[in-house]
Amino acid sequence: MMNAQEKLKERLNKNLHICVGLDTDLNKIPSHLFKTNEPILEFNKIVVENTYEDAAAYKINFAFYERLGSRGLDIIQKTLEFIPKNILTIADAKRGDIGNTSEMYAKAIFEELNFDSITLHPYMGFDSIQPFLIYKNKISFLLALTSNIGANDFEKIKSSEGKFLFQHVIEKSNEWNINKNLGIVFGATKIEELKENISLFNELYVLLPGVGAQGGSLEDVVKTFDLNNSKNYLINVSRALIYCDTSKNFGEAISHTIKEYNRKVVPN
Numbered sequence: 001m002m003n004a005q006e007k008l009k010e011r012l013n014k015n016l017h018i019c020v021g022l023d024t025d026l027n028k029i030p031s032h033l034f035k036t037n038e039p040i041l042e043f044n045k046i047v048v049e050n051t052y053e054d055a056a057a058y059k060i061n062f063a064f065y066e067r068l069g070s071r072g073l074d075i076i077q078k079t080l081e082f083i084p085k086n087i088l089t090i091a092d093a094k095r096g097d098i099g100n101t102s103e104m105y106a107k108a109i110f111e112e113l114n115f116d117s118i119t120l121h122p123y124m125g126f127d128s129i130q131p132f133l134i135y136k137n138k139i140s141f142l143l144a145l146t147s148n149i150g151a152n153d154f155e156k157i158k159s160s161e162g163k164f165l166f167q168h169v170i171e172k173s174n175e176w177n178i179n180k181n182l183g184i185v186f187g188a189t190k191i192e193e194l195k196e197n198i199s200l201f202n203e204l205y206v207l208l209p210g211v212g213a214q215g216g217s218l219e220d221v222v223k224t225f226d227l228n229n230s231k232n233y234l235i236n237v238s239r240a241l242i243y244c245d246t247s248k249n250f251g252e253a254i255s256h257t258i259k260e261y262n263r264k265v266v267p268n
């Protein structure tokens with residue numbers, strides 16, 4: 001069995017950097033799927049079938065499933081069964097709580113659901129993160145600078161040392177990365193900040209959401225990592241990829257679109 005790091009490295013070494021975001025929304029999927037028993041699951045199955053050769057990872061955003069209650073959890077489990085075992089899965093659940101609560105979240109996501117990785121918010125500090133870090137073969141991505149406007153509200157507050165809060169998160173993430181199982185989330189929409197801070201990333205994996213619907217540029221992100229000689233990054237695309245076509249042939253269109261993204265991710 002490959003661990004999370006091995007799965008990710010294998011794909012990154014093949015110059016595959018696109019993380020397929022399964023933000024599956026009943027209001028956006030092609031209408032012909034409503035004839036099937038479980039339209040969301042059917043949609044995810046077709047997305048995976050048409051992307052698994054080209055994807056570096058799959059990110060399941062829990063909000064889109066939790067809104068369906070227990071049925072949503074069931075869809076998450078069944079979707080994971082469709083994803084080939086050599087591809088990284090990310091539980092985008094943005095967890096983090098006092099130690100014994102985080103321990104339960106970690107068990108739920110890493111053991112019960114058997115995801116390879118998770119997104120966490122870091123604001124409750126080390127004891128809220130540590131229960132995830134003890135899983136050496138999984139990867140935890142801490143929110144550093146997020147893609148949204150609200151990133152300015154807290155993440156860009158300057159401390160007395162003159163550093164932004166998100167820079168402290170990156171610094172601590174490096175400190176805590178003893179087992180090489182930590183990553184950060186950095187908005188693809190924040191390209192200037194990416195250029196200014198990329199030298200701080202060291203061995204942290206980087207998950208960059210915000211390409212497509214939020215206006216981030218895939219080419220700019222790729223260029224920035226190339227200039228820094230780093231391959232350690234995943235670019236998440238959700239809406240712009242999975243809803244690129246709403247016809248009966250949407251699977252083919254998605255396959256075409258992810259291949260086009262990959263063509264833009266060519267090494268120097």
Ligand SMILES: O=C(O)c1cc(=O)[nH]c(=O)n1[C@@H]1O[C@H](COP(=O)(O)O)[C@@H](O)[C@H]1O
Nearest residue numbers: 061119146147185187209213214237238239
């Ligand atoms: O943690 C995330 O994945 C995340 C962090 C962030 O700063 N911005 C952000 O958009 N995301 C997630 O990335 C996905 C972006 O979706 P699209 O804008 O449709 O590509 C969503 O699942 C968001 O919840």
